[in-house]
Amino acid sequence: MKEKKSIYRTDCPVSTALDIYGDKWSLLIIRDMIFKGKNTYGDFLDSKENIATNILADRLALLEREGIISRAKHPDSKAKILYQLTDKGIDLIPVLIEIITWGEKYYDVHMPFKKLDKKLEKDKEGVIKKLYKRLRK
Amino acid sequence: MKEKKSIYRTDCPVSTALDIYGDKWSLLIIRDMIFKGKNTYGDFLDSKENIATNILADRLALLEREGIISRAKHPDSKAKILYQLTDKGIDLIPVLIEIITWGEKYYDVHMPFKKLDKKLEKDKEGVIKKLYKRLRK
DNA sequence: CTGTATCCTTAGGGATACTG
DNA sequence: CAGTATCCCTAAGGATACAG
Secondary structure: OOOOOOOOOOOOHHHHHHHHHOOOOHHHHHHHHHHHOOOOHHHHHOOOOOOOHHHHHHHHHHHHHOOOEEEEEOOOOOOOEEEEEOHHHHOOHHHHHHHHHHHHHHOOOOOOOHHHHHHHHHOHHHHHHHHHHHHHO | OOOOOOOOOOOOHHHHHHHHHOOOOHHHHHHHHHHHOOOOHHHHHOOOOOOOHHHHHHHHHHHHHOOOEEEEEOOOOOOOEEEEEOHHHHOOHHHHHHHHHHHHHHOOOOOOOHHHHHHHHHOHHHHHHHHHHHHHO
8 A cells, every 4th residue: 555645734733634535426425324324445435426445545544643533343353443533533523514514505405314413403403412422422 | 628517316304415425635725715814716725734726616607606616806906806705605614613613522623723723712602793794795 | 244355447736847 | 917838757546456
Protein backbone atom coordinates (compact mmCIF):
# COMPACT_ATOMS: atom_id res chain seq x y z
CA MET A 1 0.00 0.00 0.00
CA LYS A 2 1.11 3.49 -0.78
CA GLU A 3 2.32 5.61 2.07
CA LYS A 4 0.53 8.87 2.56
CA LYS A 5 2.69 11.64 3.88
CA SER A 6 0.03 12.93 6.25
CA ILE A 7 1.35 16.41 6.18
CA TYR A 8 -1.29 19.05 6.58
CA ARG A 9 -1.16 22.20 4.51
CA THR A 10 -1.39 24.72 7.32
CA ASP A 11 -2.36 24.91 10.97
CA CYS A 12 -5.87 26.00 10.09
CA PRO A 13 -8.54 23.64 11.44
CA VAL A 14 -10.52 23.91 8.21
CA SER A 15 -7.67 23.09 5.88
CA THR A 16 -6.50 20.30 8.17
CA ALA A 17 -9.95 18.74 8.26
CA LEU A 18 -10.18 19.05 4.48
CA ASP A 19 -6.79 17.41 4.10
CA ILE A 20 -8.34 14.38 5.79
CA TYR A 21 -11.91 14.16 4.56
CA GLY A 22 -12.08 16.84 1.88
CA ASP A 23 -13.05 14.50 -0.92
CA LYS A 24 -16.15 12.99 -2.42
CA TRP A 25 -16.10 9.67 -0.56
CA SER A 26 -14.76 9.75 3.00
CA LEU A 27 -17.79 11.38 4.56
CA LEU A 28 -20.10 9.00 2.74
CA ILE A 29 -18.48 6.12 4.60
CA ILE A 30 -18.92 8.02 7.86
CA ARG A 31 -22.51 8.79 6.91
CA ASP A 32 -23.20 5.09 6.39
CA MET A 33 -21.70 4.23 9.75
CA ILE A 34 -23.57 6.93 11.63
CA PHE A 35 -26.99 6.79 10.00
CA LYS A 36 -27.24 3.31 8.58
CA GLY A 37 -25.27 1.34 11.10
CA LYS A 38 -23.00 -0.08 8.43
CA ASN A 39 -19.78 -1.63 9.63
CA THR A 40 -18.40 -4.07 7.09
CA TYR A 41 -16.65 -3.74 3.79
CA GLY A 42 -19.58 -5.30 1.96
CA ASP A 43 -21.99 -2.89 3.63
CA PHE A 44 -20.06 0.09 2.35
CA LEU A 45 -19.78 -1.31 -1.16
CA ASP A 46 -23.53 -1.60 -1.19
CA SER A 47 -24.26 2.15 -1.10
CA LYS A 48 -26.18 3.88 -3.86
CA GLU A 49 -23.14 5.88 -4.88
CA ASN A 50 -21.26 2.75 -5.95
CA ILE A 51 -17.85 3.37 -4.51
CA ALA A 52 -15.07 1.45 -6.22
CA THR A 53 -13.27 -1.25 -4.26
CA ASN A 54 -9.89 0.40 -4.52
CA ILE A 55 -11.25 3.73 -3.33
CA LEU A 56 -13.09 2.10 -0.47
CA ALA A 57 -9.98 0.24 0.67
CA ASP A 58 -7.93 3.40 0.39
CA ARG A 59 -10.38 5.48 2.42
CA LEU A 60 -10.84 2.85 5.11
CA ALA A 61 -7.08 2.77 5.52
CA LEU A 62 -6.90 6.55 5.64
CA LEU A 63 -9.71 6.87 8.16
CA GLU A 64 -8.11 4.22 10.32
CA ARG A 65 -4.72 5.91 10.08
CA GLU A 66 -6.32 9.15 11.26
CA GLY A 67 -7.98 7.38 14.17
CA ILE A 68 -11.48 8.02 12.93
CA ILE A 69 -12.42 4.37 12.60
CA SER A 70 -11.08 1.15 14.09
CA ARG A 71 -10.96 -2.37 12.77
CA ALA A 72 -11.67 -5.54 14.67
CA LYS A 73 -12.54 -9.14 13.92
CA HIS A 74 -16.16 -9.69 13.16
CA PRO A 75 -17.88 -12.11 15.55
CA ASP A 76 -19.69 -13.77 12.65
CA SER A 77 -16.71 -14.83 10.60
CA LYS A 78 -12.94 -14.98 10.84
CA ALA A 79 -12.47 -13.35 7.46
CA LYS A 80 -14.87 -10.55 8.22
CA ILE A 81 -13.73 -7.25 9.64
CA LEU A 82 -15.80 -4.99 11.79
CA TYR A 83 -15.26 -1.28 11.27
CA GLN A 84 -16.33 0.99 14.06
CA LEU A 85 -16.28 4.69 14.71
CA THR A 86 -13.86 5.87 17.36
CA ASP A 87 -14.78 8.79 19.59
CA LYS A 88 -13.02 11.01 17.10
CA GLY A 89 -15.20 9.59 14.36
CA ILE A 90 -18.35 9.91 16.42
CA ASP A 91 -17.53 13.56 16.85
CA LEU A 92 -18.15 14.01 13.15
CA ILE A 93 -21.88 13.68 13.84
CA PRO A 94 -22.39 17.46 14.16
CA VAL A 95 -20.47 18.05 10.93
CA LEU A 96 -22.66 15.58 9.07
CA ILE A 97 -25.80 16.99 10.62
CA GLU A 98 -24.99 20.51 9.44
CA ILE A 99 -24.14 19.27 5.96
CA ILE A 100 -27.47 17.43 5.83
CA THR A 101 -29.33 20.48 7.11
CA TRP A 102 -27.78 22.64 4.42
CA GLY A 103 -28.36 20.08 1.68
CA GLU A 104 -32.00 19.57 2.56
CA LYS A 105 -32.61 23.29 2.68
CA TYR A 106 -31.34 24.00 -0.82
CA TYR A 107 -31.80 20.80 -2.80
CA ASP A 108 -34.54 18.28 -3.33
CA VAL A 109 -32.75 15.60 -1.37
CA HIS A 110 -33.59 13.41 1.57
CA MET A 111 -32.05 11.02 4.02
CA PRO A 112 -33.44 7.51 3.56
CA PHE A 113 -35.57 7.78 6.68
CA LYS A 114 -38.25 10.41 6.54
CA LYS A 115 -38.51 10.39 10.29
CA LEU A 116 -34.99 11.69 10.53
CA ASP A 117 -35.70 14.57 8.17
CA LYS A 118 -38.64 15.73 10.23
CA LYS A 119 -36.94 15.30 13.55
CA LEU A 120 -33.98 17.27 12.29
CA GLU A 121 -36.18 20.23 11.48
CA LYS A 122 -37.80 20.25 14.87
CA ASP A 123 -35.08 19.18 17.23
CA LYS A 124 -31.59 19.06 15.82
CA GLU A 125 -29.94 18.89 19.22
CA GLY A 126 -32.11 15.95 20.21
CA VAL A 127 -31.17 14.05 17.07
CA ILE A 128 -27.49 14.62 17.73
CA LYS A 129 -27.76 13.45 21.31
CA LYS A 130 -29.57 10.29 20.28
CA LEU A 131 -26.98 9.47 17.67
CA TYR A 132 -24.19 9.95 20.18
CA LYS A 133 -25.94 7.69 22.63
CA ARG A 134 -26.48 4.95 20.10
CA LEU A 135 -22.94 4.99 18.79
CA ARG A 136 -21.12 5.28 22.09
CA LYS A 137 -22.53 2.06 23.48
CA MET B 1 -14.25 27.38 -19.86
CA LYS B 2 -15.16 23.79 -19.38
CA GLU B 3 -18.78 22.99 -18.74
CA LYS B 4 -19.49 21.07 -15.61
CA LYS B 5 -22.39 18.69 -15.89
CA SER B 6 -23.71 19.54 -12.44
CA ILE B 7 -25.37 16.21 -12.03
CA TYR B 8 -25.47 14.95 -8.49
CA ARG B 9 -24.73 11.33 -7.72
CA THR B 10 -27.81 10.55 -5.68
CA ASP B 11 -30.61 12.33 -3.83
CA CYS B 12 -28.73 12.10 -0.55
CA PRO B 13 -28.04 15.50 1.01
CA VAL B 14 -24.54 14.44 2.01
CA SER B 15 -23.48 13.20 -1.40
CA THR B 16 -25.07 16.22 -3.07
CA ALA B 17 -23.23 18.62 -0.79
CA LEU B 18 -20.00 16.75 -1.40
CA ASP B 19 -20.57 16.91 -5.15
CA ILE B 20 -20.45 20.68 -4.74
CA TYR B 21 -17.86 21.41 -2.09
CA GLY B 22 -16.31 18.01 -1.43
CA ASP B 23 -12.80 19.02 -2.36
CA LYS B 24 -9.75 20.57 -0.77
CA TRP B 25 -10.36 24.18 -1.81
CA SER B 26 -14.00 25.30 -2.02
CA LEU B 27 -14.57 25.54 1.70
CA LEU B 28 -11.33 27.45 2.15
CA ILE B 29 -12.72 30.20 -0.05
CA ILE B 30 -15.90 30.20 2.00
CA ARG B 31 -13.83 30.21 5.18
CA ASP B 32 -11.98 33.30 4.00
CA MET B 33 -15.21 35.08 3.17
CA ILE B 34 -16.86 34.23 6.48
CA PHE B 35 -14.02 34.65 8.92
CA LYS B 36 -11.63 37.00 7.21
CA GLY B 37 -14.02 39.19 5.27
CA LYS B 38 -12.24 38.50 2.02
CA ASN B 39 -14.13 39.35 -1.12
CA THR B 40 -11.80 39.86 -4.05
CA TYR B 41 -9.79 37.55 -6.26
CA GLY B 42 -6.53 38.93 -4.93
CA ASP B 43 -7.68 38.41 -1.34
CA PHE B 44 -8.29 34.73 -1.98
CA LEU B 45 -4.97 34.25 -3.75
CA ASP B 46 -3.32 35.64 -0.68
CA SER B 47 -4.22 32.76 1.66
CA LYS B 48 -1.61 30.65 3.39
CA GLU B 49 -2.59 27.59 1.41
CA ASN B 50 -1.50 29.16 -1.87
CA ILE B 51 -4.33 28.25 -4.16
CA ALA B 52 -3.42 28.28 -7.84
CA THR B 53 -5.04 30.86 -10.10
CA ASN B 54 -6.73 28.32 -12.33
CA ILE B 55 -8.18 26.45 -9.37
CA LEU B 56 -9.39 29.66 -7.78
CA ALA B 57 -11.09 30.79 -10.98
CA ASP B 58 -12.66 27.38 -11.40
CA ARG B 59 -14.01 27.28 -7.86
CA LEU B 60 -15.33 30.83 -7.95
CA ALA B 61 -17.23 29.94 -11.10
CA LEU B 62 -18.55 26.75 -9.53
CA LEU B 63 -19.64 28.47 -6.34
CA GLU B 64 -21.35 31.17 -8.34
CA ARG B 65 -23.09 28.60 -10.54
CA GLU B 66 -24.40 26.92 -7.42
CA GLY B 67 -25.66 30.20 -6.05
CA ILE B 68 -23.33 30.18 -3.07
CA ILE B 69 -21.55 33.39 -3.99
CA SER B 70 -22.41 36.35 -6.20
CA ARG B 71 -20.24 38.70 -8.21
CA ALA B 72 -20.60 42.43 -8.56
CA LYS B 73 -18.52 45.37 -9.61
CA HIS B 74 -16.21 46.61 -6.95
CA PRO B 75 -16.79 50.21 -5.94
CA ASP B 76 -13.05 50.87 -5.86
CA SER B 77 -12.20 49.94 -9.42
CA LYS B 78 -13.94 49.00 -12.63
CA ALA B 79 -11.73 46.00 -13.19
CA LYS B 80 -12.23 44.71 -9.68
CA ILE B 81 -14.92 42.24 -8.84
CA LEU B 82 -16.60 41.93 -5.50
CA TYR B 83 -17.51 38.42 -4.43
CA GLN B 84 -20.15 38.08 -1.78
CA LEU B 85 -21.86 35.25 -0.02
CA THR B 86 -25.48 34.71 -0.87
CA ASP B 87 -27.91 33.53 1.80
CA LYS B 88 -27.17 30.01 0.64
CA GLY B 89 -23.50 30.64 1.19
CA ILE B 90 -24.05 32.26 4.54
CA ASP B 91 -25.88 29.13 5.59
CA LEU B 92 -22.59 27.29 5.37
CA ILE B 93 -21.53 29.02 8.60
CA PRO B 94 -22.74 26.15 10.81
CA VAL B 95 -20.96 23.61 8.61
CA LEU B 96 -17.69 25.52 8.91
CA ILE B 97 -18.15 25.99 12.64
CA GLU B 98 -18.56 22.26 13.20
CA ILE B 99 -15.56 21.49 11.03
CA ILE B 100 -13.51 23.99 13.03
CA THR B 101 -14.76 22.58 16.32
CA TRP B 102 -13.75 19.08 15.27
CA GLY B 103 -10.39 20.17 13.93
CA GLU B 104 -9.48 22.11 17.04
CA LYS B 105 -10.45 19.22 19.25
CA TYR B 106 -8.19 16.69 17.59
CA TYR B 107 -5.33 18.63 16.06
CA ASP B 108 -2.98 21.35 17.14
CA VAL B 109 -4.60 23.92 14.91
CA HIS B 110 -6.10 27.34 15.41
CA MET B 111 -8.09 29.98 13.65
CA PRO B 112 -6.04 33.14 13.16
CA PHE B 113 -7.92 34.97 15.88
CA LYS B 114 -7.49 33.51 19.32
CA LYS B 115 -10.56 35.27 20.51
CA LEU B 116 -12.64 33.22 18.12
CA ASP B 117 -11.21 29.96 19.40
CA LYS B 118 -12.08 30.81 22.98
CA LYS B 119 -15.51 32.12 22.17
CA LEU B 120 -16.27 29.01 20.19
CA GLU B 121 -15.57 26.83 23.19
CA LYS B 122 -17.82 28.82 25.44
CA ASP B 123 -20.65 29.96 23.25
CA LYS B 124 -20.84 28.36 19.83
CA GLU B 125 -24.38 29.53 19.21
CA GLY B 126 -23.43 33.09 20.01
CA VAL B 127 -20.55 33.00 17.55
CA ILE B 128 -22.82 31.67 14.82
CA LYS B 129 -25.41 34.35 15.45
CA LYS B 130 -22.82 37.10 15.32
CA LEU B 131 -21.41 35.83 12.06
CA TYR B 132 -24.86 35.69 10.53
CA LYS B 133 -25.53 39.21 11.66
CA ARG B 134 -22.31 40.56 10.26
CA LEU B 135 -22.69 38.85 6.89
CA ARG B 136 -26.35 39.54 6.33
CA LYS B 137 -25.90 43.30 6.50
C1' DC C 1 -16.10 -11.95 2.03
C1' DT C 2 -12.27 -8.89 2.29
C1' DG C 3 -9.51 -7.14 0.31
C1' DT C 4 -5.14 -6.36 -3.61
C1' DA C 5 -3.49 -5.51 -7.99
C1' DT C 6 -3.66 -3.81 -12.42
C1' DC C 7 -4.99 -1.16 -16.21
C1' DC C 8 -6.59 2.85 -17.97
C1' DT C 9 -8.94 7.31 -18.20
C1' DT C 10 -10.19 11.54 -16.32
C1' DA C 11 -9.91 15.21 -13.00
C1' DG C 12 -7.16 17.98 -9.99
C1' DG C 13 -3.81 20.93 -9.56
C1' DG C 14 1.03 23.44 -9.66
C1' DA C 15 3.83 26.74 -12.48
C1' DT C 16 4.06 30.11 -15.52
C1' DA C 17 2.94 33.27 -19.15
C1' DC C 18 -0.18 36.19 -21.03
C1' DT C 19 -4.50 39.34 -21.95
C1' DG C 20 -8.24 43.00 -21.30
C1' DC D 1 -6.49 43.39 -11.00
C1' DA D 2 -8.98 39.62 -12.68
C1' DG D 3 -8.80 36.45 -14.93
C1' DT D 4 -7.32 32.83 -19.33
C1' DA D 5 -4.43 29.69 -21.41
C1' DT D 6 -1.06 26.32 -21.54
C1' DC D 7 1.88 22.76 -20.15
C1' DC D 8 2.61 18.92 -17.61
C1' DC D 9 2.43 15.92 -13.85
C1' DT D 10 0.02 13.54 -10.18
C1' DA D 11 -4.01 12.01 -7.86
C1' DA D 12 -8.55 10.22 -8.16
C1' DG D 13 -11.25 7.01 -9.62
C1' DG D 14 -13.82 3.38 -12.63
C1' DA D 15 -13.56 -1.58 -14.28
C1' DT D 16 -12.10 -5.83 -13.78
C1' DA D 17 -9.47 -9.75 -12.25
C1' DC D 18 -7.50 -12.15 -8.77
C1' DA D 19 -5.93 -13.88 -3.94
C1' DG D 20 -6.27 -15.28 1.08
